[in-house]
Amino acid sequence: MRGVFDEVIHAPNRLRITAALSTVESADFSTMRDLLGVSDSVLSKHVKPLGEAGYVNITKTVIDSHVRTSLALTAKGRKAYRAHIEALRAITANMGED
């Protein structure tokens, strides 16, 4: 896969969000919040641009009167993440050659 550096993904928390979501079909909002060790508001703030870019699907479901929010990487997001990782690998490889 050809590496494509993605500004939307590269921000540290957004990179960790996409990285974590790339390993699963979906994850609950609370799972992601605990994994990243951030507050609900911080996670929401970083998920929003990923959603707007079409990288993350945000699904809200009501169970026993509680709203559960699930996050899932879209096909576009998965592809962008892999391309971004390839770009990072290429950069680090070039740095090693210098």
Added chain:
Amino acid sequence: MQNEEQVPVSAKDALASALAAEDAMRRRSRSVRIPIAIVGLASGAVTAAVLLPEPWSFVVAAVAFIAIIISALLFQRAESRRLLAQPGQHFVGRLILVGVMVLVPIAGILIGTYTDFFWAVAGLAIAVPLVMIAVPWWWERDLHRTVAGS
């Protein structure tokens, strides 16, 4: 400000961070697909082997076996497991609930009366809805920690 991420991140650090996040999620995610499938397969095979001499009882055993496997596969998808977990809010969910909870036991009892293994067949038919209740309950009890592996 915590939300601002203007600090430049080196490619090496970003790569390490991404791989660490992937590993952390893999460790956290738990898939029960394999254990449930194995239990379903084993119980279905044993039941079918025991009841094999009777054609009708074999059919019931096969249905039970298929129900267990399908429920195991269905609950890997968030939409399906949530649909079944709160069937009262969805027409399809209600339909599944009525079909499984009522028709299967009735059919099992009726079929059982035509076999020499009445209690085995009826018990199995009654067990199917119990499985359909137990699996979503078991799954939903700690939903926040269950993320299906890809």
